[in-house]
Amino acid sequence: MTRALQGHPAVRDETRRKVEAAARRLDYRPDHIARALVTRTSSTVGMLIPSSVDSFWGEVAAGIEEAASEANYSVLFANSHSQPERERRMIEVFLAQRVAGIIIAGAAGESASWFCGEEPDVPVVIVNWDAAFPARFVPIVRTGSPQRVLKAVRAATETDASFSQIVFDDLGGAQQVVRHLVSLGHERIAFVGAEPIRPSLLRVLGFRSALLEAGLPLGAIVSSPRSPEGGFQATQDLLTSPPDDLPTAIVAYDDATAIGVIRAVHAHGIDVPGAMSVIGFDDIEMAAFSEPPLTTIRQPRREMGRMAMASILSSIRGESAQRSSVLPGELVLRRSTGPPPGR
Amino acid sequence: MTRALQGHPAVRDETRRKVEAAARRLDYRPDHIARALVTRTSSTVGMLIPSSVDSFWGEVAAGIEEAASEANYSVLFANSHSQPERERRMIEVFLAQRVAGIIIAGAAGESASWFCGEEPDVPVVIVNWDAAFPARFVPIVRTGSPQRVLKAVRAATETDASFSQIVFDDLGGAQQVVRHLVSLGHERIAFVGAEPIRPSLLRVLGFRSALLEAGLPLGAIVSSPRSPEGGFQATQDLLTSPPDDLPTAIVAYDDATAIGVIRAVHAHGIDVPGAMSVIGFDDIEMAAFSEPPLTTIRQPRREMGRMAMASILSSIRGESAQRSSVLPGELVLRRSTGPPPGR
DNA sequence: TTGTACGCGTTATCAG
DNA sequence: CTGATAACGCGTACAA
Numbered sequence A, B: 001m002t003r004a005l006q007g008h009p010a011v012r013d014e015t016r017r018k019v020e021a022a023a024r025r026l027d028y029r030p031d032h033i034a035r036a037l038v039t040r041t042s043s044t045v046g047m048l049i050p051s052s053v054d055s056f057w058g059e060v061a062a063g064i065e066e067a068a069s070e071a072n073y074s075v076l077f078a079n080s081h082s083q084p085e086r087e088r089r090m091i092e093v094f095l096a097q098r099v100a101g102i103i104i105a106g107a108a109g110e111s112a113s114w115f116c117g118e119e120p121d122v123p124v125v126i127v128n129w130d131a132a133f134p135a136r137f138v139p140i141v142r143t144g145s146p147q148r149v150l151k152a153v154r155a156a157t158e159t160d161a162s163f164s165q166i167v168f169d170d171l172g173g174a175q176q177v178v179r180h181l182v183s184l185g186h187e188r189i190a191f192v193g194a195e196p197i198r199p200s201l202l203r204v205l206g207f208r209s210a211l212l213e214a215g216l217p218l219g220a221i222v223s224s225p226r227s228p229e230g231g232f233q234a235t236q237d238l239l240t241s242p243p244d245d246l247p248t249a250i251v252a253y254d255d256a257t258a259i260g261v262i263r264a265v266h267a268h269g270i271d272v273p274g275a276m277s278v279i280g281f282d283d284i285e286m287a288a289f290s291e292p293p294l295t296t297i298r299q300p301r302r303e304m305g306r307m308a309m310a311s312i313l314s315s316i317r318g319e320s321a322q323r324s325s326v327l328p329g330e331l332v333l334r335r336s337t338g339p340p341p342g343r
Numbered sequence C: 001t002t003g004t005a006c007g008c009g010t011t012a013t014c015a016g
Numbered sequence D: 001c002t003g004a005t006a007a008c009g010c011g012t013a014c015a016a
Helices: A002-006 A013-025 A032-039 A057-068 A086-098 A135-144 A146-154 A170-184 A198-212 A228-239 A255-267 A285-289 A301-316 B002-006 B014-024 B031-040 B056-071 B083-096 B137-143 B146-156 B170-184 B197-214 B226-236 B256-265 B285-289 B299-317
Strands: A044-049 A074-079 A099-107 A124-127 A161-166 A189-194 A221-223 A249-252 A278-279 A296-298 A324-327 A330-332 B045-051 B074-079 B099-104 B124-127 B165-167 B189-194 B221-223 B250-253 B276-279 B296-298 B324-327 B331-332
Touching: A002 A013, A002 B256, A013 B197, A013 B256, A032 A296, A044 A086, A044 A124, A044 B331, A057 A074, A057 A099, A057 A301, A057 B056, A057 B074, A074 B056, A086 B031, A099 B189, A124 A301, A124 A324, A124 B002, A135 A146, A135 A189, A135 A198, A135 A221, A161 A301, A161 B031, A170 A249, A170 A278, A170 A296, A189 A198, A189 A255, A189 B285, A228 A249, A228 A255, A249 A255, A249 B146, A255 A285, A255 B285, A285 B256, A296 B189, A296 B276, A330 B083, A330 B250, B002 B170, B002 B324, B031 B250, B045 B056, B045 B083, B045 B197, B056 B074, B056 B124, B056 B299, B074 B083, B083 B099, B099 B299, B137 B146, B137 B189, B137 B197, B137 B221, B165 B331, B170 B189, B170 B197, B170 B250, B170 B276, B170 B296, B189 B197, B221 B226, B226 B250, B226 B256, B250 B256, B256 B276, B256 B285, B299 B324
Parallel strands: A044 A074, A044 A099, A099 A124, A124 A161, A161 A324, A189 A221, A189 A249, A249 A278, B045 B074, B045 B099, B099 B124, B124 B165, B165 B324, B189 B221, B189 B250, B250 B276
Antiparallel strands: A074 B074, A296 A330, B296 B331
16 A cells, blocks of 8 residues: 555565556556645645736746656746735635645735734745835835935845845946946936835935945836836937936836836837937846847746745745845846947 | 535524534634545646746636636646646646646647547646647748638547537637728738747738738748847847838737837837837736837736636536637727828 | 555535 | 544555
């Protein structure tokens, strides 16, 4: 029975063969449900992502599934649509399904609400906390002191010791972006897509600090939804400012926004990158196929998913996993950035 | 106990309240695992998609998850990467997890292999069968008789009576596309992205039949991988033919391909749509933000996912679900198509 | 090395 | 209307 099929050492070869033959004849399939009931732990992990329509999260999910599948785990999937209420509900469902671990990607809500304030009894790992802040944080991120911004970010995403985290280095990525533009000679740089969510706060902060470091004035920081439409609209507005205030480069919150930015810039008859450089963030698949192809910061999405699953697995094995990883981005040079006009 | 929490009719209000109070005090959570063991059916469905990175399947998945979640079902998710071998393996895993139903989207393999030739004991629904054909089918789809092509498609995707199907009307969609171009005055129309997979065979067939119906000559049909890179390369090749043979419009296999096609056309200094119309298929999110925005056929992806889940649910309830639905597309007019030059 | 109870947390059934 | 009890299919500990 169990021993034969599971490859227990203390079982005669002949017996094992007989059992296996019988199993095949009846096409016996071990029942994961019954197994989970007795072992008190299923081989399933819960994965909560904001939206499977978004290829960014789709690739994180692919990394998670890949690593899970290799370890013979299954993954239960749910979209949170960035709604804290749905996050809570789906976590509840995962718990009722007795998952062996939970991966929460792009979390919008507060960790305190997820487990009714108690320590969860399964490992939990956070991927790229996208916590939303009250809108009153937008002015702070623009002009508040860096200390104040960082304090706000930390306060809103402070986690109990029970959560591991795999997060992208948004601050450092934004700094890389600005340094690249500065090295090309840009001196008036704007940011499009500021929003009261964690990664945006950090990217704007990186934007500001790199500008400060280069001794350049702070450019315009405009808000917009994270979408081509949002970037398009916000850039339309931006471009109506007096000509001598016009930036020579625009840092977009992400690639989707950047694509809208480029379209708006083109709509004003301005060449990219001849007269205006545009830079994205994420390196989504389309980034390479916009016109012009987008210079951007690549997030190791699939790797982040794999790491999240790996973290769950090592927690399950009782190894004390690394608490928290901050992954660096990589600047991908394409053709949407170049020297400012007249250089 | 059970009766009180589940809202059984035959239980006194006072008793129910007492039970509920106790449940809350011990924060009791009914264990889905144990429940599944005794009821012999879990509230989980298996969902197999080719790739969660692809926003097309991501949206189908979103529809499935949405409908599942509304019906208090969970979804187990796996990527098949279009590998028949992986399809088989993941289906096996789903079965071992005792799922209540299985949704197979973009199936690449043959249904016969999925359940060892036996009837599955859970409802199964197919979404958009992407079955691969031997490469020798490419010439057939270009020049073979329509009957022969249809026969090939049917043979490779014939399903046992146990499978429901939700499939898109690829043939009709391609006909709509060509009719649109014909109505604009185009007479030389090419197809880029033919491949030996089911939807491609049907789209090429629709392309051919609509051309025939309009009394126009059959244009070039070139093969390419379904990606911007593929479309770009194939179009580069196409545009090197003698100028008087040049088409005035290109039908791309899908939007991703179309974006590569447009880039190649632009790279040859040809204006879209002034000198060349390009039309896509699917209406992915980026279609609206390519330059120029892509005219395309919209597939009701989310709705297809919802229908798949609805079909599973009605099978579970024992209702005899509709065997098979063929969903029509919708032409989305944007700016990548226009009259041919000189009209 | 192998056979055999027992119990995991539910639901269903049957007797009170 | 309610309380007790027998499965569900597996892993495991203990006896043979």
